[in-house]
Amino acid sequence: MSTRSLLTAAALFGWLISQVHAADQWVPVRDVSLEVSPGSPLDFSSILPNGVIDADHRLIAGSDGSLAFAKAPEKPVRMLCASLAWSPASGGFPDHDGADRYARQLAMHGYNIARLHFVDASLMFGRQKDFDFDPETLDRVHYLLAALKRNGIYWIIDGLSSVRGAYGDYDDRWDANGDLKLRLHLDDEAFAHWARLQAKFLASVNPYTGIAIIRDDALALVILANENGIEFDGVVHERPGKPAYASALAAPFNRWLAARYGSTEALGKTWTDLGYDERLELGTVKLPADRYADGPRMRDLQAFFVETERASAARMSKVLRDLGFEGLISTYNNWPTVQTALSRRDLDAVTMNTYHDWVGGYAPGSALRQVSSLADGVDYMRMIAAARWLGKPFIVSEYDHLFWNRYRYEAGLVMPAYAALQGWDVLCRHGHGPIALAYGEPYPHKRAMLPYAIALDPVARAGETLSALVFRRGDAARSAITIPLAVRGEEDLSEDMQAREPERLTDLALVGRIGLQLEDRFDGEMGVTQARVETATDVLTALRDHGTLAPDNRTDIERGLYHSDTGEILLDRRAGQLRVSTPMTEAAAFASLREPFDLGVMRIEQADGNGLVGLSSLDVKSGISTSRRLLVIFATDAQNTGMIFRDSEEKVIQDFGELPVQIRKGYVNLALSRAAARWKVSPVGLDGTLYPPVESGSGPIAFRLSNDTAYGPTTYFLLEIADDG
Structure with a gap:
């Protein structure tokens, strides 16, 4: 039998197995409209209101380095970011009516900032001449920006996303085939092209606001070019048989x-x-033949990259300043290596991208590892925590725990909880868009759930709902401990181009706030100046000895147990559990539930599989111990109808299938340490529709929650409590 036949047979077998399981494990979503109804339990506009955007409310680096409004630099603000990375395959920029509806929906979902990604590609799609922007797309972009601003949503914009920039006559604008990002560092023509792009788009007047985009108070941050580090660009373009480094660098x-x-x-x-x-x-000294071969040649190349990238960022920043931009500037927003950290040292703000179980594409044969992030101590969070420079705003410009990983419910608790603990400023889960107005839109990337397309995924959407509360609302507290990681400068470069802060130190991000700081700025506190040479255990011991870390903190690294200094977050790597307990929200993500556990008010007594469970107050001033309206989130897994895998472990995709989305059936038994004269639990549709109760009672509050309701599967429920006893 040929290889092709074997693959076909294996795929068919996987499809047959999936169909057998589908009948008893998966339930198709019935919702079509995904627009949240005003006043529904999923309308957060009253508990997370967006204010007016004006000069007083321009976002700046505040007095402690956190994002703040210009009129109150001492008060940090948290921003939940909507990733808008549209292309023709996902529907492109909406028309005016769609933009109004979409912007309003973003505000209702709790978003207060948006990142516009690959705008250059959209403007130049199908255009034959340089800088010949599509006029309809430009109009739609301008109108969307105005609609976002009217709804109190700030902007982050890439100065360059596409390697094709504004050059005409390319049909691969969303691919990584070009060399423009590398040439920006080396070539005056490429730099001039980038500068002209900024002048033509950012410095142009938006007819719907009457202000140039670059001078608008809504523009909080410009990322000079997305993921434009020299080393990373080389990795992206690495091919068998080709030199490791571009000859233009020689x-x-x-x-x-x-x-x-x-x-x-x-x-x-x-x-x-x-x-x-x-x-x-x-001039005949050679570049390294192998980027993974350590040595002094590699160490000097990294030092060259640092100097080149810092000079390039300064040169590009000056262009924006000369155009009148007063906001924050960042770049080099991925790769948490020592080299890239040094390149980011002088930026206004640090931006970073990170992923768990990365997927390389949509083609049949694309694969992921199908592993939990809790098992590796949420390394994807820790690695960017160690890339942050203390005293500067920190923006997560992209993150995701990617579909079709069955543990992706973890991201909805991991990232908002630890982002809050670290005191990060912006949290942006990456996708074509974070929401959709409906299922069934006629675009290739909207016909099924896909990686980097969170809007159609009920699991990712449940996580974003929880993020709005845990992170943006401030349910989880910032750490009172700051542990700087010492940076000397170029002498920190090693002969390994992949070198980054070691895991023995990044473990500290699960307990307190960490970040980079120049060694000569240390204040001499115990457990700080020696952080580079000690293990995390040594630092924690010193913090306990000095009373900085409470004696009852449960952190035990050898046992895989990490307890935040706030007392609100507990990660158990071995059990595959993350627990968060705050006055406003209690939640847990778990790979299994071997025995019941208490989170404070909520007790999770039993579950029939892995998942995410959350309980959040919907009252502005009442915590979960007294609130009368509480949102219950229960997320398991979701797949497309007819998904086919090449293997029984569902690591390798053959066919993504089609709509409708199916949610894996599950139940969880919950009990609250509260009693009431009357209480009821009602399903909430994915559009916020409140359905009749499925559980009710009086006295102690305890119930079994099944996501397979008479109204279709859902991830949301409303618990209403009257006349507490």
Whole structure:
């Protein structure tokens, strides 16, 4: 039998197995409209109101380095970000009516900032001439920006997302085939192209606001170019049989070496592998042949990258300042290595992208690992925590725990809880858009759930709902402990281009606030200046000895137990559980439930599988111990109808299937340490529709919650309590 036949047979077998399971495990979603009804339990506009955007409310780096309004620099604000990365495949920018509806829905869902990604690609889609923006798309972008601003939603905009920039006659604008991001650092023509793009788009007057985008108080942050680090760009373009590094780097690297070492003889004293044909005087010193081979050549290349990237960011920033931009500027928003951290040192704000169980594409054969993030101590969160420079705003410009990973419910608690603990400023779960107005839109990327497309995924949407409360509302507290990780400068570079802060230190992000700080700025506190050479256990011991960490803190790294200094977050790696207990929200994500556990008011007594359970007050001033209206979130897993995998573990996709989305049936038994004269639990549709109660009683509040209701499967329920006893 041929390989093709074997794959077909395996896929067919996987499909047959999925159909057998579908009948008893998966229930199709009945909701079509996804527009939240005003006043419904999912309308957060009253508990998370967006204010007016004006000069007083322009976002700045506040007095402690957190984002703040200009009129109150001492008061940090948290921003829940809507990722708007539209393309023709996902429907593109909406028309005026759609933009009004969409912006209003974002505000109702709790978003107060949006990141516009790949706008350059949309403006130039199908255009043959350089800078010949599509006029209808430009109009739609302008109108959407105005609609967002009217709804109190600020903007983050990439100066460049597409490697094709504003060059005409390309049909691969969303791919990574070009070299523009690399040339921005090396080539005056590429830099001039980027600068003209900023002048033509950002510095143009928006007819719907009457203000140039770059001068609008709503524009909080410009990311100069998305993911434009030199090393990362090389990895993206790495192909078998091709050199590890682009030849365009050779001449500037030789000039840099000549300025540093002066002669080939001096260079040879450091580089033990210098070839007989490599001469600084002739500019023939070679780039590393293998980026994963450690050595002094690699260490110097990293130092060259740092100097080049810092100079490039400064040059690009000046363009924006000369155009009148007063907001924050960032770039190099991925790769948490020592090298990239040094490149980010002088930026106004740090932006970072991070993913758990990354997926490379949508093609058949695309694969993920199908593993839990809790099992590795949420490494994807910790690695960017260690890339943050203390004293600057920190923006998570992209994150996700990707579909079709069955543990992705974890992200809805992991990221908002730890973002709050770290005191991060903006949290942006990446996708084409965070919400959709309806299922069934006639676009290729809207016909089924896909990676990087959270709007159609009930599990991701449940997580975003919880994020609005845990992070933006401030239900979870910021740590009172700050543990700086010492940075000296270039001497921190090693011979390994992948070197980053070690796990023995990033573990500290599960207990308190961490970040980078120049060593000469340390204040000498115990457990701080030695953080680079000690283990996390040593630092925690010092913090306990000095009374900074409470004696009852349960952190035990050897047992895989991490307890935040706030007392609100408990991660048990071995059990695969994350628990969050705050006055306004209690929630847990768990791979299994071997025995009941208490979160405070809520006790989770039993569940028939893994999932996310949350209980949040919907009252403005009442916590869950006294609130009369509480939102219950219960998320298991979701798949498309007819999904086909190539393997029984569902790691390798063959066919994503189609709508309707199906939710995995599940139940959980809950009990509250409250009693009431009357209480009832009612399902809430994905559009916020409140259905008749499915559980009710008097006295102690305890019930079994099934997501398979008579009105269709859902992830939301409303618990209403009257006349507390």
